[in-house]
Amino acid sequence: MRNTSMFAVGFIAFTAFISSCQQQATTSQPAAPATESAPQAQATAPATKTYTIEEFMATTSIRGNAIATDNSKVLYSSNQTGIYNAFEVPVTGGEPKQVTSSTDNSVFVISYLPDNKRILYASDKGGNEITHIYLHNPDGTSRDLTPDAKAKSEFAEWSHDKKSFFYISNKRDPKFFDLYEMDVASFTPKLVFRNDKALDLGAISRNKRYLAFTKSITTNNSDLYLYDTKTKQLKHLSKHTGDIQYRPETFTPDDKQLYFLTDEGQEYTYLKSYDLATGKTAIVEKAPWDIMYSYFSRNGKYRVTGINNDARTEVKIYETATGQPISLPAMPSGDITAVRISDDEKLMSFYVNSSKSPNNLYVYSFDGQQPRKLTNTMNPKISEDDLVEGKVVRYKSFDGMEIPALLYTPKGIAEGEKRPALLWIHGGPGGQTRLNYSPLMQYLVNHGYVLLAVNNRGSSGYGKTFFAADDQKHGDADLKDCIAAKDYLNSTGFVAEDKIGIIGGSYGGYMVLAGLAFAPDEFAVGVDIFGVANWLRTLQSIPPWWESFREALYKEMGNPKTDSAALYNKSPLFFANQIKKPLMVLQGANDPRVLKVESDEIVAAVKKNNVPVEYMVFPDEGHGFVKKENEIKGYSAILDFLDTYLKKAPAEQTRTSGQ
Template sequence: MKRQLVPRLLLTVSLSVAAFVVLAGPAPKRAAPRNYTIEQFMKTIRFGGADISPDEQTVLFSSNQDGVFNLYEIPFNGGGQPKQLTFSKTDAIFVIGYLTDGRILYSSDQGGNELNHIYLRERDGAVSDLTPGEKAKFQFGGLSHDRKSFFYQSNQRNKAAFDVFEMDLTTMKPRLIFENPGGFFPGDVSPDKRSIALSRPYTSTNGDVYLYDIQTKENKLLTKHEGEVNNGPEGFSPDSKKLLISTDEGNEFAYVKAYDLSTGQSMVLDKANWDIAGDYLSYKGRYRVLSVNNDARTELKIIDTRTNQPIKLPPMPGGDVTGVNIADSEGRMIFFVNSSNSPSTLFSYDIKSGKAAPLVRGLNPEINADDLVSGEVVRFKSFDGMEVPALLYKPKDVKPGTKLPAILQIHGGPGGQTRLTYSPLTQYLVNSGYVVLAVNNRGSSGYGKTFFAADDRKHGDADLKDCVESKKFLTQTGYVDPVKIGIMGGSYGGYMTLAGLAFTPEEFAVGVDIFGVANWLRTLNSMPEWWGPQREAMFKEIGNPKTDSVALYNKSPLFHTERIKKPLIVIQGANDPRVLKIESDEIVANVKKNGVPVEYVTFPDEGHGFVKKENEITAYKAVKEFLDKYLKGPGQ
């Protein structure tokens, strides 16, 4: 008898569901997704950081809601419209934070040249440049723990090395506390102002952490090791007794250990089956903010160090919590929530009361969120059996038998990663009927150090083969037209686009190159001096122009443009310090000689990426029109 209870129960449930369906009638048919313009997608707000005021009553943030990144304030508990504090129409302004007296620090460069300066905004709105200097870069290094000064890094003395200065907030006079001999990147200064954490990269997969004593000038190696181990400083404990260090020693993924500065002993603090992407302590040390790069998503925990247990965050809309900033009192915090189909929303959260408030929503209210598409993590086998991850975006309501055009989207780097975050360009293309596959080819970060190093000295070869193999995956979906697959990318992804057209000329129907490398010999020789030791790491990963010129010539699309037979569009900023405009000028001129359709869109006021909405709209509209003409074709 008992054995009959299970089928009876199942039958009862089935009948109940059937009865409900009959009583409820047919489910309402969802309306077809609406098509939106690029102008509507670009009304989405992007953020550039946020901070909580000293009295914890307001939140400062930077956003591009007026077309260029500027500073805004809004009450901590929400309500009303943000108050605009700066009104730049040319150069992007990014928040650093409040000082204890309510004055504000921010950072800005000139036309995208990446030569940032640090500015002080007085309470009356007056602004002064605290770091004047021609052709020098200044980077904020944190407020001192006593809040009486701040630290910054400058390459004014030596363009290839960043020195560290302390700026007194009363006198506004800087003093040098670390003269960089070269080869080091400065990290945090300890709360007691005694030490500076330094990183020393040798390659993209090997590096050390040093501890510099400001008083004695001793520079001590903390991470002696053998083989390829990537070590980097995360930050000091509030009592200055420990330094958190990220390492992958003996492990495929990065984890964090706490190094005791008095004993020289270390213990594992946080470890996961993916890379620990960030690990830091709040001002008094009550909370530890831990983020894990979990398969292109950010998995975040805020751990109460008294119990070593995560605190319970309020229910949030689906997505990743990022940019956590905890007030000095440790009673309030702010953060962003973002997903592949939802742009960032800025939230405030009162830890004691448990109340959260959305302060600024990034999505343009003209867009129905239901019309946006979520990215799906997929994997495919590449030419040598290696499993390659990718993010798939499929248009909504694809009719059976439909064959859609598709575009491969390749990230920058090398060594970057496309993550499940919101992209207006991706949503615009998918909304326009394109399948988008963002390939995290070998060499991408986030999937272990073996995968990360798998493209070393094989750029434009093994990683490109991954992209070619991804076409099989798209074709097997059944809804992608195998002869209408293009390739698109920015920076290193732009190089992959050009490499795809030049080295596999029959594989991709079109190419979209956004400030991509065309000539490795020139690019590696012209890297910004302030990259310092990172230049040598790039030489070891990609090739040294002095000793590997033949190999670099062979993998540079510029010298093989006679093979490019498919339509190409190139986007370039005139002030780009990483990929010089001449790279794009030459690739366009050479490909035009082949009688191939080539379009070229340049911006005199942009660098390596976009900071102005107007320019993004122009660029993305040109990309879509190009794809409609040469990839989708008439009648689709």
């Protein structure tokens, strides 16, 4: 179980959601060089159909998957009903079957039970992030297995014999996640590890003797620990100086070695082993990018590795006995993500996704058959030919640092035509916008907006130097990366220089507010989706379950007790009088990360400037919108706002609005 970077989790439709989920992909295309010439408009623009937000949202979003132990079906979550519910589909293909019938809170699948009739799923209340683990029965009833109303519980993994599963919960102390094991015959939990040191669980050995943990020191520095449940000893495995990351991944099937990720002596994370008997370490696997994860199939026949290859995930599957990569048939075009291997190691389920096609579920048999597509999630009224593939580009920032970005160019731009543009800023601050499908992205591009998704300094996936380059410089160096992006857009020749706006969610929402407040003449409009306005309040009110990386967060962003002046100066709320361009704000009322009061106050402050401000609050959402009805309302309103104040606004208005 791993904690993700601050605000990156939650905005499902807005970021690629780099989480502790195991995401994989096919071999990626090479990145565009920094000196690549800008795309040219066509002399004769072909006709491109535009679509409504209802049509885009009629595309189904699916996530999570688990193969039944008898290889008969695959379980997944789908928002086909307007909210995420559990569905299952036969591995031979056919019509998916709805398993749960929630109408209020999203259901996110975990696994089948060994009987293949019951399932485990996770759910919270209206996006409050107090997740519980539920058992769903064939008769349609569900039982909360972790019923403490104030406690957050998260599934960790099954025991190897499938007679129990492990989960973490903060029911004893809101700040700390203890490890429990729940017997599936009686569904009674027992405490396995009392966590009083704010450790994060990483791996459990198959014989249940060893637990591996990571301890966050800063966002660039962590430690590795091994706990022996037999001797009750906690051993520090990574004594070091300087900033080095250590993260446990998995134990080998024979329980003799611990595999872990580290960037020790390297720019990118790589895989190493630790021998439990001798204490010796050895390099297992390296790549020219960050290795994101590596894990073994249930009986150890295969090892799967995911590599963060320039905003795409590259997947490699090795035969454990030989260490050699296995030969796979031609796979569907796109990123292959969320690979799951069946218990008997005969089947593999996975998703295929690209920037212009949503997730679809596939199954592949290791006997060499061609992969079988099990879902068709794209709205049949939408043609992929009308959508736009993202393109990796790079540009130089104010200090010469090279900034990676993803460019989406609308189809049908005629020679000499100038289009409005948006900078798209991800959450995090250590997130990364990736080449995955986003209905909002495609909706905006389909309606004529050039979109540049900026992976500014501080983004993950580009090495530890780049990741650390924004520490204590938020709202300054990273904002300058966004301002420099305007020069790149202007160089394309098809962007209207005075019609460049900025949009972002979570930390990206903060960047929107920072851009409008600290560089008030740079961006024509801003769309803030639950962004931080007051860092002093946000850092003082972070959820108690973030205790394991509270200090790391403070060291990156600033401590509200000792760095109050710096945090005040990077908080847009206190400089809202400088905002003079139109602003739109969207907020979930149940957001535990960026409290609703943050948006309330920035909206009230900006309105005093006689600046156009639009504000939407969703009472049944948290830090991320997961209900289709709300997404339709919110995304439609965003386009209306942009059309009014960016696309159709006279140039003079975009320069002087609010003055």
